[in-house]
Amino acid sequence: MNDPQVQAQIEAARAYQAVFVPALFEPWAPWVVAAANLQAGERVLDVACGTGILARAAAACVGPDGSVVGLDANPGMLAVAAELAPEIEWRQGLAEALPYAEESFDAVVSQFGLMFFSDRRQALDEMLRVLRPGGRLAVAVWDSLANTPAYAAEVDLLARIAGEQAADALRAPFVLGERQALEALFSDAGMGSATIVTHTATACFPSVRAMLEGDLRGWLPVMGVRLDEALIARILSEAEQVLAPYVNAQGRVLFDSPAHIVRATKAR
Template structure:
């Protein structure tokens, strides 16, 4: 059963951050990887699938178009704000609030368990992966997507340096955080230690695409940093937006759009 959440019970900051995440980050970064995760997990019609750390639900929504009836999709996230947006966009999906380290599902409940760009933020990654394996049925696939190392991305190293210089350590670390699992060997070891067999880790060369520099930077300052607990003052945001026009100018293309390499690692394992 869904755990009911009312938008009225959420703070304005939570809802605004989740809306910015869905409207800015999802089309620019996350949407492109959802079909890759679905394909890697070999999801097919009729399966039961769990999306862990579902955010506003782009991966779960993509899964839902594949499993169809009588398959089912559940999405779990710790953030009430993210789940509020997810429910608005896809009310038929089973959205639940909870922690990856303690999944509210029985053993062997799902034919596939997927997680896109969430593992980096779990408080206990080994425990979370063991939980995913627990609820996965024998023969099922676990697929996890994380960002490649910061050094292998474009634009974000420059943005991190700008934040460090103008907004401080906490803001810079918030933008570094998504890239901390960008080591294929480390990622492979995490899945194997959780009990996954036949583990593979592949690099996929994604592309980030934002309408302009301002939109890209606001996506982080107003969408991502608040999710990570960092709230900047409007004066700081204005200063950063102005500075970014110079710092990130090398990544602009025709029409003022911003485009750059955003590689991700897709790890897969099987429960035997």
């Protein structure tokens, strides 16, 4: 690929895979595939697959007689996913307009993507549409920022130094953390029998700097916020003290990272 924009997306996806997947996302894949009750030989769709951590876990569950498709809007994410697991089918597309026929899959899974869809209700409608009757849906979203104090501290730091736009970019992943609102979203989509289970994983970053640079140089630009180097340097310096309560003797940043997993079954 020679397109500079796509190359930039690939490099960003490699950084995401190297930093954020092991720190935040990898522990959740077993919980999500368990919630979907995946069986050998089934056909599974992973919506907003990113670099494919959940799709790879699903493929291990369904085995060689099953199949997994990972769908994402970002070609850089898909390129890295294909490097890591070329045997899985990767496809570019939107959650709000899934490029599949009705009743194409035994299970649909999605890990930490629903918060960012332009039309969440439409995305859920699409996930139900492509499920066979009796098929299972399992969707993970982060718990509220109030229940994730390490990120709450980082948000406060950004608000104080960089302003509310930067802070809002970091608040965005936590917008579906309130259980009642989450229940209402699924109920409005015709999933009144959906159940929500909350788990807590341990996030682990190699250092405060690694965690903050991942957000400042990776996540914030994705959300349309770019900070100058002087501002980044000031935030990195002050973050050492702000996040000190979460740093262990080896310099790693460890903190509770709760999330909700919503499970639903399509009516027969």
